[in-house]
Amino acid sequence: MSTHNGGQRSRKDLECTSAATAYQRDFVADLKRRVIDAGEPFAIAQADTPHEIFHVMDIPLVTNQWWSAYISAKQLSKHYDQVLGDLGYPANRCRYCSLGLACTLDNNPRVAPWGGLPKPTVLVARLTCECIEHVFSQWATALGSEFFALEAPGWQHKDPQWFRHSNQRWEEVFEQRRIELLVAEMRQLIALLEDRTGRKFDEDKFLQLMLAINEQEGYIAEAAQMIGAARPCPVSIAEQMPNTMIPQWHRGSPWAVAHARCFRDEVKQRIADGVGVGVRERLRLMWIGAGLWHDPGFYSALEDRYGAVFVWSMYMPFAGPQYIRELHDRPLHALASRICSMNEVLHLPPWMNEWMVSEADRCDIDAAVMLVPPDNRLSQSGTKLTEHALARAGIPTLALSADMVSAKDWSHERMVEHVAGFLRQEGLL
Amino acid sequence: MSLPALLDRVLSAPLAGVGSRRAIGYLGWDVPVELILAAGAAPVQLASLAAPDDTVLADRYLENSFSAQSRTIAQWWLSGRLDSLSAVIFSRSDDSAQRLYYYLCELQRFGECKGPQPLLYDLARIGRGTSVEYTVESTHSLATALGADAGLIDTAIQRVSARFDLLGALAKLRGAAAVPSGRLAHRIIRAARADWSEAFDASLREWLAAAATMKPRKRVLLVGSVPADDELHAAIENDDVVVVGEINEAFVSAESTATEMSSHARHAGRGISSRARPAASGVDVGSPSHVSGLSASRGIEAVARRCYQQTAVARELLQSPAEIVKVAKALRADAVIVWMVATDTGLAWEAPRIERALRDAGLPTLMLTSQPQALSAAALTQIAQFRNALEVA
Secondary structure (H helix, E strand, C coil), rough: CCCCCCCCCCCCCHHHHHHHHHHHHHHHHHHHHHHHHHHHHHHHHCCCCCCHHHHHHHCCEEEEEHHHHHHHHHHCCCHHHHHHHHHHHCCCCCCCCHHHHHHHHCCCCCCCHHHHHCCCCEEEEEEECCHHHHHHHHHHHHHHHCEEEECCCCCCCCCCCCHHHHCHHHHCCCCHHHHHHHHHHHHHHHHHHHHHHCCCCHHHHHHHHHHHHHHHHHHHHHHHHHHHCCCCCCCCCHHHHHHEEEEEEECHHHHHHHHHHHHHHHHHHHHHHHHCCCCCCEEEEEEECCCCCCCCCCHHHHHHHHEEEEEECHHHHHHHHHHCCCCCHHHHHHHHHCCCCHHHHCCCCCCHHHHHHHHHHHHHCEEEEEEEECCCCHHCCCCHHHHHHHHHHHCCCCEEEECCCCCCCCCCCHHHHHHHHHHHCCCCC | CCHHHHHHHHHHHHCHHHHHCCCCEEEECCCHHHHHHCCEEEEHHHHHHCCCCCCCCCCCCCCCCCCCHHHHHHHHHHHHHHHHCCCCEECCCHHHHHHHHHHHHHHHHHHCCCEEEEEEEECCCCCCHHHHHHHHHHHHHHHHHHCCHHHHHHHHHHHHHHHHHHHHHHHHHHHCCCCCCCCCCHHHHHEEEEHHCCHHHHHHHHHCCCCCCEEECCCEEEEEEECCCHHHHHCCHHHHHHHHEECHHHHHHHHHHHHHHHHHHHHCCHHHHHCCCCCHHHCCCHHHCCCCCCCCCHHHHHHHHHHHHHHHHHHHHHCCCHHHHHHHCCCCCCEEEEEEECCCHHHCCCCHHHHHHHHHHHEEEEEEECCCCCCHHHHHHHHHHHHHHHHHC
């Protein structure tokens, strides 16, 4: 059961979970075939970029965060961290987005997954933090390709209840000028892709994709509502995450829509059957931050030992407010409103803290555990203000100083007991 | 008042010189000061604020990755010491500062603090026409938020142009065979952003006319983060070793702006200013903003283009190791010290390429990366050893 770094595997109960992971396995094999074996044009992009454009143009996409997770899963993150250190990158560098760059700079096909990535048509990222421009510029240079950056403009219209208005009133919530800027940038990106690949951006196909995404995200949002209301919690976050995120990588595809529907139905059935996570639900917890990818068993250990169930993490409830968009006959603008604040709502006040407080109330949360990665300004952002906001709402919060992809300084047992100690201290255990 | 005395006063108490006038603070090296002046207010660069004895209040809300400068401002703000300012402008180009803007807005919403009105200067970053246009629009919005008087824009542009002319003259002086101390130049650049009075210009002009200079034995170029004070320069400048140039946001923006704004500052082959409009990757950012007689709208647009150009020059230069080598050679530098503070996480990604280029060019280089904001004992030792090695070389 133990992984190499002391992390533990998580328990999987849902049929949907194995179906999702099987699909992803096949997809990865196909992606490798298209990109490596067939040499198709492809792109590398951050998760918070308009993947919809690539899907419509049938351009294979390697998402940086997914590629990092893939590298980590091959037990190579430590090696590549060492590579960057040996190349002279200072110790205070952010690690979350740079494994792919390290893999390219290492230039060792015998070690790299797939033998390393070939030259992509383009690399795309939003400039949401001060590191990303440097990482992607250097990665593009190393691959002999081009970096197409997207602005991450400031956001001055601060609607604390953004999540209630974002589906319909997105132009007001996310600001017209910010949306227009991204639309202009996306049009330039489309022109670049058409020029380089010879593939066309079909407006009708795009409209159908946007409608399909709304349907898919509607199922996930529905499931999130049911999970928040159900007692006991029917699905662990270790299963919420793959059933949300794997379809999210393929959003709008027939498989993704169908899978989201199946997942919603399986959740409903489990609630009807009274099935819960773990042995006995005593406490309902909220996990704030990225998933703890190197130790997913951390969550089930707390569930099994203490009945402390992680009911909430951001991935699933995010689908409703951040992805569903009334198109208003302007699908490209609707897409821009989805993308232009994807990162900001998760890391900046008032959007982050107000949403967390609202979600804690909706899910009847007893306490929150928040991941605070050291040396990562973006992922740290908003955490203290959120902690204060949750405290005002009567929700105690434990800030865990740990990284989402690196197990360095992490001990499964120590951390599980650390959280248990916090819950005891708060009188919850 | 003599320039050194004026610098002491401005840098020790940047808010004191404002007196009873309306004052607007700003954080970032590319904020359009012209708009503050046109609003009839005194601009004060808050990067000059002294670090407080403790940051207990700031630490309640700011995570550890915030820059020391942002933490200092948060502490001043939360303890009510910035209440005399009517507004503070945070630049989008400073990642830490723009996050602080959101935090302070939220803390005010919850009544956790009062203080000035936080404003964001939403400067775009990418070398693309849409980004230039966005910056122009943002600059117009900021002008409206500040209440800039259309009738005063042109005068304000001339005022800022005159200041940057003087800073251009300082840059030229530093590129000469006999140079002023780098520590003093650093103090001038910092103070020039905190005190925009005409008295400051007069004092600087007088000093430039008869500046005390010396012929250094070793000329050093400083690259990386903006030092918070002059301790780093003081540590380097011993035994006739002089910092003759700097590549960081504060200096590059001052010197590139001077180049853009003043024909007097165009002196080919003299360090940073020799860079011929490198910013924005070929994007036409329009005319420099020293042209007089512009309409208010055109004036604001020119200011926007200046700010966009200025931040692009600094960013691109710090990402261009070959250009850094060219600057070092143009300044006839004997050595380069790369100074990067730990919270400059973006800049950290450039360190290996810069080091490699400098070493390949045969320039003795001291890499001081992941540094705390205050000069550490270890860094002092490394600097002393490096200086000694230069003596032998």
